[in-house]
Amino acid sequence: MPQLNKLRTALPGGPGGNTAVPPSARLRTALTVFFALDGFLFAGWVVRIPAIKHQTGASAATLGLALLGVSAGAVVTMVFTGRLCRRFGSHPVTVACGVLLSLAIALPAQTRSAPALGMVLLVFGAAYGGMNVAMNSAAVDLVAALRRPVMPGFHAAFSLGGMVGAGLGGLVAGGLSPATHLLALTGAGLLVTAVAGPVLLRHPAPRPAVRAPGAGAPRRLSGRARRLVLLFGLIALCTAYGEGALADWGALHLEQDLRAHPGVAAAGYSLFALAMTAGRLSGTALLERLGQTRTLVLGGATAAVGMLLGSLAPSTWAALLGFAVTGLGLANIFPVAVGRAGELAGAGGVAAASTLGYGGMLLGPPAIGFLTDWFSLPVALTTVALLATAAAALGYGARNATHAPAA
Numbered sequence: 001m002p003q004l005n006k007l008r009t010a011l012p013g014g015p016g017g018n019t020a021v022p023p024s025a026r027l028r029t030a031l032t033v034f035f036a037l038d039g040f041l042f043a044g045w046v047v048r049i050p051a052i053k054h055q056t057g058a059s060a061a062t063l064g065l066a067l068l069g070v071s072a073g074a075v076v077t078m079v080f081t082g083r084l085c086r087r088f089g090s091h092p093v094t095v096a097c098g099v100l101l102s103l104a105i106a107l108p109a110q111t112r113s114a115p116a117l118g119m120v121l122l123v124f125g126a127a128y129g130g131m132n133v134a135m136n137s138a139a140v141d142l143v144a145a146l147r148r149p150v151m152p153g154f155h156a157a158f159s160l161g162g163m164v165g166a167g168l169g170g171l172v173a174g175g176l177s178p179a180t181h182l183l184a185l186t187g188a189g190l191l192v193t194a195v196a197g198p199v200l201l202r203h204p205a206p207r208p209a210v211r212a213p214g215a216g217a218p219r220r221l222s223g224r225a226r227r228l229v230l231l232f233g234l235i236a237l238c239t240a241y242g243e244g245a246l247a248d249w250g251a252l253h254l255e256q257d258l259r260a261h262p263g264v265a266a267a268g269y270s271l272f273a274l275a276m277t278a279g280r281l282s283g284t285a286l287l288e289r290l291g292q293t294r295t296l297v298l299g300g301a302t303a304a305v306g307m308l309l310g311s312l313a314p315s316t317w318a319a320l321l322g323f324a325v326t327g328l329g330l331a332n333i334f335p336v337a338v339g340r341a342g343e344l345a346g347a348g349g350v351a352a353a354s355t356l357g358y359g360g361m362l363l364g365p366p367a368i369g370f371l372t373d374w375f376s377l378p379v380a381l382t383t384v385a386l387l388a389t390a391a392a393a394l395g396y397g398a399r400n401a402t403h404a405p406a407a
Contacts, residue, residue, distance in 0.1 A: 023203045027142055028150065030199035032157045034094055034135050037192050039161030041105050042128065043273065044185045046247045047169035047266040048109070048178045050255050055178065058114040060377070064369015066114045067248060069121030071362040074129025078355050081133040090138040091200035095193060097131035102189025109179040125362065132358055138205055145206035152335050156280035159331075162247075163273035170266030228344050229352050231398050235296065235337040236357030238391035239330045242303060242384040244361035245368050246272050246310075250323060253311070253377050260316045271320055272327040279331025292336050293399040300392025303329025304385040311381035326384070333391055340398070 053063050084093050104127045107120035139154050165185075172181055247269055255265035279286075287295055303326045310322025334357055341353035364384075371380035 024142065024146060024206060026199050027203055027206065028146075030196045031094075031135060031139055031142060032154060033192060033196040034098060034131070034200075035139075035154045035157040036161035037098060037189060037196075038101070038128070038131055038135065039158040039273070040165035041101055041185055041189055042247065043162040043165030043269060044169050044182065045105055045108065045124070046269060047166050047173065047251055048181060049248060050252050050262070050265070051173070051178045052108055052111070052117065053252070055109075056111055056114050056117050058117070059373065060369055061373035062114040064366045064372070066118035066121060067369060068366040069118040070125035070128065071359075071366060073122040073125025073127075074132075074362045075359060077126040077129040078133050078358065081130045082137070084130075085134055085137050090134050090141065090205055091203070093134040094131060094138055095197040095200055097127050097134055098193040098197065099190065101127035101131055102186050102193060105189065106179075106182045106186040109177070109182045129358065129362070133354070136354055138200070141205040151339065152280050152283045152332070155335055156277050159273045159277040159280060163270050163277055166266055166270035166273060170263045170270060173262045173266050225344055228398065229341045230356075231394060232337040232341040232344075233353040233356030235391045235394045235398075236334050236353050237360030238387040238394070239300070239303070239333040239337075240357040240359075240361035241364035241387050242307065242326065242330055243276075244364040245381060245384050246323065246326065248365035249368050249372075249377060249381065250310075253381060254316060254319060257377055258314075258316045258319060264316060268320055268323050272323040275324040275327030276331045279328045280335065283332040283335065286332060287336070292340065293395060295332055295336055296395025297392045299329045299331065299333045300388045300390075300395060301329070303333075303388035304392070305329075307385040307388060308382060311378045311385070326388075329388065333395070
C-alpha cells in the first residue's frame with residue numbers, strides 16, 4: 001500500500017520521483033474516446049433495427065439469423081485480434097478497427113433482404129469484435145502502467161456513448177431514413193477517429209512502472225486457476241448476454257409489443273445505458289463498501305428483478321423502469337468478473353474472461369430471435385433475468401476464490 005500511494009501521488013519532477021509517464025493522460029483520454037465511440041456507433045445501429053427489419057421484410061427468426069452475422073464476424077476476429085495486437089501493437093489495431101467500424105455501420109441500411117443483411121453484419125461484427133479486444137488490451141496496458149483502477153471509467157465511457165447514440169437515434173428516428181442516419185454516423189466515426197487516433201499512433205502502449213515479482217515471464221496456470229478464470233468468464237457472459245439482448249431487442253419489444261412511439265422505443269436503450277453509466281461511475285465506491293462478492297450477488301439479483309419487470313410489464317413506462325433497474329444491476333458485474341480473472345491469472349485471465357463476456361453479448365441477440373419465433377419476445381427476454389440470476393449464484397459460489405498458484 002505505501003508503494004501504491006507513492007505511485008499515485010508522485011508528480012513528474014516532484015519530490016516523489018517521476019513515476020508518471022507524460023503521455024499517459026493523453027493516452028487515457030484517447031482510449032476513453034474510442035470506448036465512447038464504440039458504444040455510440042453500436043447504439044446508433046441497434047436503434048434502427050426495427051426500421052431495417054421492416055425494410056428487409058425479415059421475420060423474427062430470420063432477423064435473429066442475420067444478427068448471427070455480427071456474432072460470427074466478431075468471434076472469428078476476436079481469435080486473431082490478440083495476435084495482431086502482439087505483432088503490430090494494440091494502439092494501431094484499435095485505430096484501424098475504428099475506421100472499419102465507422103465504414104461498416106453504413107452497410108446494413110443498404111440491404112433489402114435478410115441474407116444480404118447477414119453478410120454485411122459479418123463485416124460490422126468483425127470490426128466491432130476487433131475494436132473491443134484491441135481497445136481493452138490497450139486499456140489493460142495503461143491500467144498496469146498507471147497502477148490505478150481506472151478500467152471502470154473506460155466501460156462507463158462505452159455506456160455513455162451508447163446512451164448518447166441511442167438518444168440521438170431516438171430523436172432522428174422519425175425524421176431520417178436509416179440510410180441517412182447510419183451514413184451520418186460513418187462521418188462522425190471517421191472524424192472522431194481522425195482526431196483521437198493520432199494520439200494512439202504516436203505513443204506505444206506503456207509498460208508498468210513497477211513490476212510484480214515474476215511478472216516478466218508468463219506463468220503456466222494450474223488447473224484450478226483455469227477453472228476459476230472460466231467461472232468468472234461465465235459470469236461475464238451471463239451479464240453481457242443481457243446487454244446484447246436489450247441492445248438489439250429492447251426497442252423492438254417496446255415498439256412491437258407495447259405499441260410505443262419509435263422515439264420512445266429508441267429511448268429504452270438510452271435509459272438502460274444511462275443507468276449502466278451511473279452504476280459504473282459509482283462502482284468504485286460500491287466495491288469499497290460492499291466488496292466484490294456482494295456486488296456480484298446484489299447486481300445479479302437486481303438485474304433479474306428489473307428484467308422481469310422490463311419484459312413482462314403491460315405498460316411502456318413500467319418496462320422503461322425495468323430497463324433502468326436492469327442497467328443498474330448489470331453495471332459492475334462485467335468489470336468485477338474480468339478484474340477477478342485478472343487477479344487470478346494476469347493479462348491472460350483478462351483476455352479469456354473478456355472474450356467469453358463479449359461472446360455472450362454477441363450470441364445473446366440471435367438466441368433471443370429464435371426464442372421469439374418459438375414463444376414470444378417478452379418470454380424470450382426473461383432469459384436475461386434467468387442468466388442474471390445464474391451470474392449472482394456463480395458470484396456467490398466464487399466467494400472464496402483466491403490467487404491460484406502456477407503449476
